[in-house]
Amino acid sequence: MLRHWLTLSGLIALLASPLHAQQPFYTDDTAVTERGTFHVEFFNEFDALQHPQFPSLRQNTANYKLNYGLPWNLEIDADFPYLSIFRALGSVPQTSAGIGDTNLGMKWNFRKEAAASRVPAMSVTFYAEFPTGDANQQLGSGESDYWLNFIAQKHLSGKNRLTANAGIVFAGDTSTGELGIHAVHGRVYAGGLSLLRDVNAKWTLGAELYGGFTNNPELSRSQFQILVGGKYALRNGLTLDFGLLGGKFISSPRIGVQIGFSVDLPAVLR
16 A cells, blocks of 8 residues: 555656645635646645534544646636544444545636736636535535635735635535534535745745634534645645644634645646
8 A cells, every 4th residue: 555655646746747726725716727737636634623512522634636727717626535533432433434525616717917907816616515425424414515706816925925715605514524614504604815925936834714604593603713834845846735723613623733735737638
């Protein structure tokens, strides 16, 4: 198994080309994957849950994401999470593990940023999440989710950029295992704000605020969290991504750590 992983990692590194990604931040950026290029992201996030989640204590999320660049500044996305939920002694089951809900989406970058204009770059995404996770083990929501998200991004200087997201879930919720807002009826509103700085050719560092709430008064579940992290370029087109996060309210982790990588594979369908 280790030999296969090292072989795959080596292949990815050899095929790498320039990146356009926002990981480890939850706030999406306006960039889309270059036409004819596959973009691959992987992260593992380990979270300590809020006390009201008891008997659930901790959650580990291993997420695999694949993007492909299309003509007309379009991109298609697919996310495949694998979840592990750890509960207090005596709970049945004490641990749940398995695939989560599968996320498919499309992103359109309909406006590029221009240096002579104050208008930011803008994109819109639409996602559909399908209930492939076992809801009985809290690995999935048991519902199909439909999410529209608007993105705006503006460079404040040559090295600093500000990105804002505003989204609405028309049906379903934002849950990933025990985290996120669980809602069966009523819309969910989510948004984020991130500030990133390209320190040099190797390092990008930043911070974000991310949260959400539902308009259903019967659900006292809200989400608010802060993440600080960044990216380190291991080589051209291959980055190590890392983040430390903490939150308030039941739908956010008390504290968590995230580590992963991002890579672009070369154009293969040109």
